[in-house]
Amino acid sequence: MTGSRKKSVLIIGGGAVGAIAALNLEVGGLTSVTLVLRSNFNAVNEHGFDIKSCDHGRVNSWKPSIVRNSIPDIAKESLPPYDYIVLCTKNIPGIPPTVVDLVTPALPKANSHTTLVLLQNGLHIYTPFLETHPQTLVLSGISMIGSEEISPGQIIQNEGDRLIIGAFPNPNIDSPTSAALEFVSIYQNGGKTDCKLGEDVLHDRWRKLVYNACLNPICAILGLDTGRLRLAADGEVIEKLVRPAMQEIVDAARANGVVLDEDVVQKMIDVDPLQSYLSPSMLADVKKGNLIEYENLLGGPLREGRKAGVKMPTIEMLYYMAKGIQWRTMEARGMVDIPPQNV
Numbered sequence: 001m002t003g004s005r006k007k008s009v010l011i012i013g014g015g016a017v018g019a020i021a022a023l024n025l026e027v028g029g030l031t032s033v034t035l036v037l038r039s040n041f042n043a044v045n046e047h048g049f050d051i052k053s054c055d056h057g058r059v060n061s062w063k064p065s066i067v068r069n070s071i072p073d074i075a076k077e078s079l080p081p082y083d084y085i086v087l088c089t090k091n092i093p094g095i096p097p098t099v100v101d102l103v104t105p106a107l108p109k110a111n112s113h114t115t116l117v118l119l120q121n122g123l124h125i126y127t128p129f130l131e132t133h134p135q136t137l138v139l140s141g142i143s144m145i146g147s148e149e150i151s152p153g154q155i156i157q158n159e160g161d162r163l164i165i166g167a168f169p170n171p172n173i174d175s176p177t178s179a180a181l182e183f184v185s186i187y188q189n190g191g192k193t194d195c196k197l198g199e200d201v202l203h204d205r206w207r208k209l210v211y212n213a214c215l216n217p218i219c220a221i222l223g224l225d226t227g228r229l230r231l232a233a234d235g236e237v238i239e240k241l242v243r244p245a246m247q248e249i250v251d252a253a254r255a256n257g258v259v260l261d262e263d264v265v266q267k268m269i270d271v272d273p274l275q276s277y278l279s280p281s282m283l284a285d286v287k288k289g290n291l292i293e294y295e296n297l298l299g300g301p302l303r304e305g306r307k308a309g310v311k312m313p314t315i316e317m318l319y320y321m322a323k324g325i326q327w328r329t330m331e332a333r334g335m336v337d338i339p340p341q342n343v
Protein backbone atom coordinates (compact mmCIF):
# COMPACT_ATOMS: atom_id res chain seq x y z
CA MET A 1 0.00 0.00 0.00
CA THR A 2 1.37 3.43 -0.89
CA GLY A 3 1.34 6.34 1.56
CA SER A 4 1.32 6.15 5.34
CA ARG A 5 -2.08 7.72 6.08
CA LYS A 6 -4.44 5.20 7.58
CA LYS A 7 -7.35 4.36 5.32
CA SER A 8 -10.67 5.59 6.65
CA VAL A 9 -13.27 2.85 6.76
CA LEU A 10 -16.93 3.30 7.61
CA ILE A 11 -18.65 0.05 8.59
CA ILE A 12 -22.44 0.15 8.64
CA GLY A 13 -23.87 -2.58 10.88
CA GLY A 14 -21.87 -3.80 13.86
CA GLY A 15 -23.47 -7.20 14.45
CA ALA A 16 -21.89 -10.63 14.05
CA VAL A 17 -19.92 -9.88 10.88
CA GLY A 18 -19.43 -6.11 11.18
CA ALA A 19 -17.96 -6.26 14.69
CA ILE A 20 -15.35 -8.85 13.68
CA ALA A 21 -14.55 -6.94 10.47
CA ALA A 22 -14.03 -3.76 12.55
CA LEU A 23 -11.80 -5.59 15.04
CA ASN A 24 -9.81 -7.25 12.30
CA LEU A 25 -9.26 -4.03 10.36
CA GLU A 26 -8.12 -2.12 13.44
CA VAL A 27 -5.84 -4.97 14.57
CA GLY A 28 -4.23 -4.74 11.14
CA GLY A 29 -3.21 -1.16 11.96
CA LEU A 30 -3.70 0.29 8.46
CA THR A 31 -7.20 1.67 8.95
CA SER A 32 -9.21 3.88 11.21
CA VAL A 33 -12.70 2.43 11.57
CA THR A 34 -15.94 4.27 12.22
CA LEU A 35 -18.65 1.77 13.12
CA VAL A 36 -22.35 2.60 12.82
CA LEU A 37 -24.47 0.73 15.34
CA ARG A 38 -28.19 0.61 15.91
CA SER A 39 -29.84 -1.63 18.56
CA ASN A 40 -26.50 -2.38 20.25
CA PHE A 41 -25.28 1.24 20.27
CA ASN A 42 -25.87 1.94 23.97
CA ALA A 43 -24.35 -1.36 25.09
CA VAL A 44 -21.24 -0.94 22.95
CA ASN A 45 -20.83 2.79 23.51
CA GLU A 46 -20.92 2.28 27.30
CA HIS A 47 -19.11 -1.04 27.72
CA GLY A 48 -17.49 -1.89 24.38
CA PHE A 49 -17.78 -5.26 22.64
CA ASP A 50 -16.99 -8.50 24.46
CA ILE A 51 -15.76 -10.86 21.80
CA LYS A 52 -14.89 -14.54 22.05
CA SER A 53 -13.18 -15.31 18.79
CA CYS A 54 -11.41 -18.32 17.33
CA ASP A 55 -9.17 -15.84 15.45
CA HIS A 56 -8.60 -13.10 18.04
CA GLY A 57 -9.13 -14.90 21.38
CA ARG A 58 -10.99 -13.10 24.15
CA VAL A 59 -11.30 -9.38 23.60
CA ASN A 60 -13.15 -7.43 26.27
CA SER A 61 -14.52 -3.88 26.38
CA TRP A 62 -13.25 -3.21 22.86
CA LYS A 63 -14.32 -0.34 20.61
CA PRO A 64 -13.09 0.76 17.20
CA SER A 65 -11.78 4.32 16.70
CA ILE A 66 -15.28 5.80 16.44
CA VAL A 67 -18.73 4.37 17.19
CA ARG A 68 -21.86 6.22 16.24
CA ASN A 69 -25.59 5.61 16.15
CA SER A 70 -26.32 7.30 12.86
CA ILE A 71 -24.98 7.04 9.35
CA PRO A 72 -22.75 10.05 8.71
CA ASP A 73 -24.06 12.65 6.29
CA ILE A 74 -20.66 13.74 5.04
CA ALA A 75 -21.95 16.86 3.30
CA LYS A 76 -23.91 18.15 6.31
CA GLU A 77 -21.18 17.20 8.79
CA SER A 78 -18.36 18.48 6.53
CA LEU A 79 -16.52 15.16 6.78
CA PRO A 80 -13.90 14.05 4.27
CA PRO A 81 -14.99 11.14 2.09
CA TYR A 82 -14.28 7.68 3.47
CA ASP A 83 -11.84 5.49 1.54
CA TYR A 84 -14.12 2.50 2.08
CA ILE A 85 -17.68 1.94 3.21
CA VAL A 86 -18.30 -1.66 4.26
CA LEU A 87 -21.94 -2.68 4.44
CA CYS A 88 -22.53 -5.38 7.07
CA THR A 89 -26.27 -5.11 7.63
CA LYS A 90 -28.71 -7.85 6.75
CA ASN A 91 -29.82 -7.23 3.16
CA ILE A 92 -33.60 -7.50 2.92
CA PRO A 93 -35.10 -6.06 -0.28
CA GLY A 94 -38.55 -4.55 0.19
CA ILE A 95 -37.95 -3.51 3.81
CA PRO A 96 -36.87 0.14 4.03
CA PRO A 97 -34.34 1.68 4.23
CA THR A 98 -32.85 0.19 1.07
CA VAL A 99 -29.11 -0.52 0.90
CA VAL A 100 -28.80 2.49 -1.42
CA ASP A 101 -30.59 4.75 1.10
CA LEU A 102 -28.18 3.53 3.79
CA VAL A 103 -24.94 4.44 2.04
CA THR A 104 -25.99 7.53 0.05
CA PRO A 105 -25.49 10.15 2.82
CA ALA A 106 -21.99 8.80 3.48
CA LEU A 107 -20.92 8.95 -0.19
CA PRO A 108 -19.73 12.09 -1.96
CA LYS A 109 -21.97 13.33 -4.75
CA ALA A 110 -20.94 11.77 -8.09
CA ASN A 111 -18.60 9.57 -6.08
CA SER A 112 -15.50 8.05 -7.55
CA HIS A 113 -13.35 8.18 -4.37
CA THR A 114 -15.08 5.86 -1.94
CA THR A 115 -15.09 2.13 -2.60
CA LEU A 116 -18.12 0.24 -1.38
CA VAL A 117 -17.66 -3.28 0.00
CA LEU A 118 -20.76 -5.47 0.33
CA LEU A 119 -19.98 -7.99 3.05
CA GLN A 120 -23.33 -9.71 2.65
CA ASN A 121 -24.75 -12.93 1.28
CA GLY A 122 -26.70 -13.08 -2.01
CA LEU A 123 -26.24 -13.08 -5.76
CA HIS A 124 -26.86 -9.75 -7.52
CA ILE A 125 -26.73 -7.48 -4.49
CA TYR A 126 -24.67 -4.84 -6.33
CA THR A 127 -27.22 -4.09 -9.06
CA PRO A 128 -29.13 -1.32 -7.19
CA PHE A 129 -25.85 0.65 -6.96
CA LEU A 130 -25.14 0.37 -10.68
CA GLU A 131 -28.20 2.50 -11.36
CA THR A 132 -27.85 5.04 -8.57
CA HIS A 133 -24.04 5.27 -8.21
CA PRO A 134 -22.63 4.18 -11.57
CA GLN A 135 -19.12 5.58 -10.88
CA THR A 136 -18.78 3.88 -7.51
CA LEU A 137 -16.61 0.79 -7.37
CA VAL A 138 -18.48 -1.95 -5.54
CA LEU A 139 -16.51 -4.88 -4.15
CA SER A 140 -17.95 -8.25 -3.25
CA GLY A 141 -17.07 -9.66 0.15
CA ILE A 142 -17.97 -13.31 0.52
CA SER A 143 -17.50 -14.29 4.12
CA MET A 144 -17.21 -17.83 5.40
CA ILE A 145 -17.04 -16.70 9.01
CA GLY A 146 -19.31 -18.28 11.62
CA SER A 147 -20.25 -15.52 14.05
CA GLU A 148 -23.21 -14.56 16.19
CA GLU A 149 -24.16 -11.65 18.43
CA ILE A 150 -25.74 -13.51 21.33
CA SER A 151 -26.81 -10.35 23.16
CA PRO A 152 -26.08 -6.66 22.48
CA GLY A 153 -22.30 -6.26 22.16
CA GLN A 154 -21.54 -9.93 22.98
CA ILE A 155 -20.04 -11.67 19.96
CA ILE A 156 -19.10 -15.33 19.61
CA GLN A 157 -17.07 -16.19 16.52
CA ASN A 158 -16.49 -19.92 16.25
CA GLU A 159 -15.56 -20.32 12.58
CA GLY A 160 -12.49 -18.49 11.21
CA ASP A 161 -12.83 -15.29 9.20
CA ARG A 162 -12.26 -16.43 5.63
CA LEU A 163 -13.08 -13.67 3.18
CA ILE A 164 -13.03 -13.59 -0.62
CA ILE A 165 -12.87 -10.09 -2.09
CA GLY A 166 -13.58 -9.40 -5.75
CA ALA A 167 -14.92 -6.59 -7.93
CA PHE A 168 -18.55 -6.71 -9.07
CA PRO A 169 -18.78 -6.03 -12.81
CA ASN A 170 -19.17 -2.36 -13.72
CA PRO A 171 -18.50 -1.16 -17.28
CA ASN A 172 -17.72 2.37 -15.99
CA ILE A 173 -14.73 1.38 -13.84
CA ASP A 174 -11.18 0.78 -15.06
CA SER A 175 -8.89 -1.67 -13.25
CA PRO A 176 -11.16 -2.54 -10.32
CA THR A 177 -8.82 -5.35 -9.31
CA SER A 178 -6.20 -2.99 -7.85
CA ALA A 179 -8.76 -1.59 -5.38
CA ALA A 180 -9.83 -5.12 -4.50
CA LEU A 181 -6.20 -6.06 -3.89
CA GLU A 182 -5.66 -3.02 -1.68
CA PHE A 183 -8.65 -4.00 0.46
CA VAL A 184 -7.31 -7.55 0.71
CA SER A 185 -3.95 -6.23 1.87
CA ILE A 186 -5.40 -3.99 4.59
CA TYR A 187 -7.83 -6.69 5.75
CA GLN A 188 -5.20 -9.37 6.14
CA ASN A 189 -2.50 -7.14 7.59
CA GLY A 190 -3.19 -8.24 11.16
CA GLY A 191 -2.35 -11.82 10.20
CA LYS A 192 -5.43 -13.24 11.92
CA THR A 193 -7.58 -13.87 8.90
CA ASP A 194 -7.59 -15.61 5.57
CA CYS A 195 -8.56 -12.89 3.08
CA LYS A 196 -7.86 -13.33 -0.60
CA LEU A 197 -8.79 -12.08 -4.04
CA GLY A 198 -11.50 -13.94 -5.92
CA GLU A 199 -11.25 -13.55 -9.69
CA ASP A 200 -14.79 -14.70 -10.46
CA VAL A 201 -17.39 -13.08 -8.21
CA LEU A 202 -20.39 -14.76 -9.84
CA HIS A 203 -18.85 -18.22 -9.48
CA ASP A 204 -17.88 -17.57 -5.86
CA ARG A 205 -21.34 -16.21 -4.99
CA TRP A 206 -23.16 -19.18 -6.57
CA ARG A 207 -20.79 -21.51 -4.73
CA LYS A 208 -21.58 -19.85 -1.40
CA LEU A 209 -25.31 -20.12 -2.14
CA VAL A 210 -25.01 -23.90 -2.31
CA TYR A 211 -24.69 -23.51 1.46
CA ASN A 212 -26.81 -20.44 2.16
CA ALA A 213 -29.85 -21.24 -0.03
CA CYS A 214 -30.14 -24.66 1.60
CA LEU A 215 -28.67 -24.88 5.08
CA ASN A 216 -29.77 -21.41 6.18
CA PRO A 217 -33.51 -21.98 5.56
CA ILE A 218 -33.54 -25.67 6.48
CA CYS A 219 -31.83 -24.96 9.82
CA ALA A 220 -34.13 -21.96 10.38
CA ILE A 221 -37.30 -23.93 9.59
CA LEU A 222 -36.31 -26.95 11.68
CA GLY A 223 -34.67 -25.01 14.52
CA LEU A 224 -31.53 -27.15 14.19
CA ASP A 225 -27.89 -26.05 13.86
CA THR A 226 -25.78 -27.63 11.13
CA GLY A 227 -24.22 -30.23 13.47
CA ARG A 228 -27.58 -31.46 14.77
CA LEU A 229 -28.97 -31.38 11.22
CA ARG A 230 -26.31 -33.90 10.23
CA LEU A 231 -27.11 -36.10 13.22
CA ALA A 232 -30.90 -35.88 12.77
CA ALA A 233 -32.80 -39.02 11.73
CA ASP A 234 -29.57 -40.93 10.98
CA GLY A 235 -28.71 -38.58 8.13
CA GLU A 236 -32.06 -38.84 6.34
CA VAL A 237 -32.69 -35.07 6.52
CA ILE A 238 -29.39 -34.50 4.76
CA GLU A 239 -30.02 -37.15 2.09
CA LYS A 240 -33.70 -36.40 1.38
CA LEU A 241 -33.79 -32.63 1.86
CA VAL A 242 -30.38 -30.92 1.98
CA ARG A 243 -28.67 -32.84 -0.81
CA PRO A 244 -31.51 -32.43 -3.37
CA ALA A 245 -31.82 -28.71 -2.51
CA MET A 246 -28.07 -28.20 -2.98
CA GLN A 247 -28.13 -30.10 -6.27
CA GLU A 248 -30.86 -27.76 -7.55
CA ILE A 249 -28.61 -24.74 -6.82
CA VAL A 250 -25.73 -26.44 -8.63
CA ASP A 251 -28.05 -27.06 -11.62
CA ALA A 252 -29.31 -23.46 -11.60
CA ALA A 253 -25.73 -22.18 -11.50
CA ARG A 254 -24.77 -24.41 -14.44
CA ALA A 255 -27.78 -23.22 -16.46
CA ASN A 256 -26.51 -19.69 -15.83
CA GLY A 257 -23.05 -20.53 -17.14
CA VAL A 258 -21.38 -21.17 -13.76
CA VAL A 259 -19.89 -24.63 -13.38
CA LEU A 260 -19.18 -25.54 -9.77
CA ASP A 261 -16.77 -28.26 -8.59
CA GLU A 262 -18.25 -31.75 -8.84
CA ASP A 263 -17.92 -32.38 -5.14
CA VAL A 264 -19.30 -29.00 -4.04
CA VAL A 265 -22.48 -30.51 -2.53
CA GLN A 266 -20.58 -32.90 -0.28
CA LYS A 267 -18.07 -30.18 0.60
CA MET A 268 -20.85 -27.82 1.71
CA ILE A 269 -22.61 -30.55 3.71
CA ASP A 270 -19.34 -31.21 5.56
CA VAL A 271 -17.93 -27.67 5.66
CA ASP A 272 -18.80 -26.91 9.30
CA PRO A 273 -17.09 -29.21 11.78
CA LEU A 274 -20.04 -31.19 13.19
CA GLN A 275 -19.22 -30.29 16.77
CA SER A 276 -19.17 -26.57 16.03
CA TYR A 277 -22.99 -26.91 16.16
CA LEU A 278 -23.02 -23.78 13.99
CA SER A 279 -26.21 -21.74 13.68
CA PRO A 280 -26.42 -20.21 10.20
CA SER A 281 -27.39 -16.53 10.34
CA MET A 282 -31.00 -17.23 9.29
CA LEU A 283 -31.50 -19.59 12.25
CA ALA A 284 -30.01 -16.95 14.56
CA ASP A 285 -32.42 -14.39 13.11
CA VAL A 286 -35.52 -16.56 13.52
CA LYS A 287 -34.56 -17.24 17.14
CA LYS A 288 -34.20 -13.49 17.78
CA GLY A 289 -37.49 -12.65 16.03
CA ASN A 290 -35.58 -10.80 13.30
CA LEU A 291 -36.50 -10.55 9.63
CA ILE A 292 -34.65 -13.00 7.37
CA GLU A 293 -32.73 -12.60 4.10
CA TYR A 294 -34.82 -15.16 2.22
CA GLU A 295 -35.14 -13.07 -0.96
CA ASN A 296 -31.39 -12.78 -1.54
CA LEU A 297 -30.53 -16.30 -0.39
CA LEU A 298 -33.43 -18.23 -1.94
CA GLY A 299 -35.46 -15.92 -4.18
CA GLY A 300 -32.44 -14.77 -6.21
CA PRO A 301 -31.14 -18.21 -7.24
CA LEU A 302 -34.69 -19.54 -7.64
CA ARG A 303 -35.56 -16.78 -10.12
CA GLU A 304 -32.29 -17.24 -12.04
CA GLY A 305 -32.81 -21.00 -12.19
CA ARG A 306 -36.44 -20.71 -13.31
CA LYS A 307 -35.51 -18.19 -16.03
CA ALA A 308 -33.01 -20.72 -17.35
CA GLY A 309 -35.63 -23.50 -17.31
CA VAL A 310 -34.31 -25.44 -14.29
CA LYS A 311 -36.82 -27.31 -12.13
CA MET A 312 -36.20 -26.44 -8.47
CA PRO A 313 -39.03 -28.02 -6.44
CA THR A 314 -37.11 -28.27 -3.17
CA ILE A 315 -35.79 -24.71 -3.31
CA GLU A 316 -39.26 -23.48 -4.28
CA MET A 317 -40.78 -25.18 -1.24
CA LEU A 318 -38.09 -23.73 1.04
CA TYR A 319 -38.67 -20.29 -0.50
CA TYR A 320 -42.38 -20.30 0.30
CA MET A 321 -41.79 -21.65 3.81
CA ALA A 322 -39.26 -18.87 4.40
CA LYS A 323 -41.75 -16.37 3.00
CA GLY A 324 -44.31 -17.64 5.53
CA ILE A 325 -41.80 -17.25 8.35
CA GLN A 326 -41.12 -13.70 7.21
CA TRP A 327 -44.84 -12.92 7.24
CA ARG A 328 -45.15 -14.36 10.75
CA THR A 329 -42.31 -12.10 11.96
CA MET A 330 -43.81 -9.10 10.19
CA GLU A 331 -47.14 -9.71 11.90
CA ALA A 332 -45.43 -10.04 15.28
CA ARG A 333 -43.70 -6.71 14.63
CA GLY A 334 -46.94 -4.96 13.64
CA MET A 335 -45.83 -4.63 10.02
CA VAL A 336 -48.97 -6.26 8.54
CA ASP A 337 -52.64 -5.85 9.42
CA ILE A 338 -54.94 -8.83 9.56
CA PRO A 339 -58.75 -8.89 9.79
CA PRO A 340 -59.98 -9.28 13.41
CA GLN A 341 -60.84 -12.78 14.71
CA ASN A 342 -64.54 -13.69 14.68
CA VAL A 343 -65.92 -14.10 18.21
Ligand SMILES: NC(=O)C1=CN([C@@H]2O[C@H](COP(=O)(O)OP(=O)(O)OC[C@H]3O[C@@H](n4cnc5c(N)ncnc54)[C@H](OP(=O)(O)O)[C@@H]3O)[C@@H](O)[C@H]2O)C=CC1
Binds near residue numbers: 012088091143281293
Ligand atom coordinates in the same frame (compact mmCIF):
# COMPACT_ATOMS: atom_id res chain seq x y z
N1 LIG B 1 -23.26 -14.28 10.83
C1 LIG B 1 -22.52 -14.98 10.00
O1 LIG B 1 -21.84 -15.92 10.44
C2 LIG B 1 -22.46 -14.65 8.55
C3 LIG B 1 -23.23 -13.65 7.99
N2 LIG B 1 -23.06 -13.35 6.66
C4 LIG B 1 -23.82 -12.25 6.05
O2 LIG B 1 -23.32 -11.03 6.58
C5 LIG B 1 -24.34 -10.04 6.59
C6 LIG B 1 -24.45 -9.48 8.00
O3 LIG B 1 -24.90 -10.54 8.84
P1 LIG B 1 -24.73 -10.57 10.41
O4 LIG B 1 -23.57 -9.78 10.85
O5 LIG B 1 -24.82 -11.99 10.81
O6 LIG B 1 -26.06 -9.80 10.86
P2 LIG B 1 -26.42 -9.22 12.29
O7 LIG B 1 -27.90 -9.18 12.34
O8 LIG B 1 -25.67 -9.93 13.37
O9 LIG B 1 -25.85 -7.76 12.20
C7 LIG B 1 -26.39 -6.79 11.36
C8 LIG B 1 -26.25 -5.48 12.08
O10 LIG B 1 -26.60 -4.43 11.19
C9 LIG B 1 -27.35 -3.49 11.96
N3 LIG B 1 -28.14 -2.63 11.11
C10 LIG B 1 -29.17 -2.97 10.30
N4 LIG B 1 -29.67 -1.88 9.73
C11 LIG B 1 -28.94 -0.82 10.21
C12 LIG B 1 -28.99 0.57 10.01
N5 LIG B 1 -29.90 1.13 9.22
N6 LIG B 1 -28.09 1.35 10.66
C13 LIG B 1 -27.19 0.81 11.47
N7 LIG B 1 -27.09 -0.53 11.72
C14 LIG B 1 -27.97 -1.31 11.08
C15 LIG B 1 -28.20 -4.36 12.85
O11 LIG B 1 -28.75 -3.59 13.87
P3 LIG B 1 -30.14 -4.02 14.59
O12 LIG B 1 -29.74 -4.97 15.67
O13 LIG B 1 -30.68 -2.74 15.09
O14 LIG B 1 -31.01 -4.64 13.53
C16 LIG B 1 -27.16 -5.38 13.30
O15 LIG B 1 -26.42 -4.90 14.39
C17 LIG B 1 -25.61 -10.73 6.09
O16 LIG B 1 -25.81 -10.50 4.73
C18 LIG B 1 -25.31 -12.22 6.34
O17 LIG B 1 -26.01 -13.06 5.46
C19 LIG B 1 -22.15 -13.96 5.89
C20 LIG B 1 -21.37 -14.95 6.41
C21 LIG B 1 -21.49 -15.39 7.75
Ligand SMILES: CC(C)(CO)C(=O)C(=O)O
Binds near residue numbers: 121144147212279281
Ligand atom coordinates in the same frame (compact mmCIF):
# COMPACT_ATOMS: atom_id res chain seq x y z
C1 LIG C 1 -22.69 -20.28 6.68
C2 LIG C 1 -22.24 -18.98 7.15
C3 LIG C 1 -22.07 -19.02 8.64
C4 LIG C 1 -20.87 -18.66 6.53
O1 LIG C 1 -19.92 -19.56 6.66
C5 LIG C 1 -23.18 -17.94 6.64
O2 LIG C 1 -22.97 -17.45 5.56
C6 LIG C 1 -24.42 -17.59 7.36
O3 LIG C 1 -24.58 -17.94 8.53
O4 LIG C 1 -25.24 -16.89 6.75
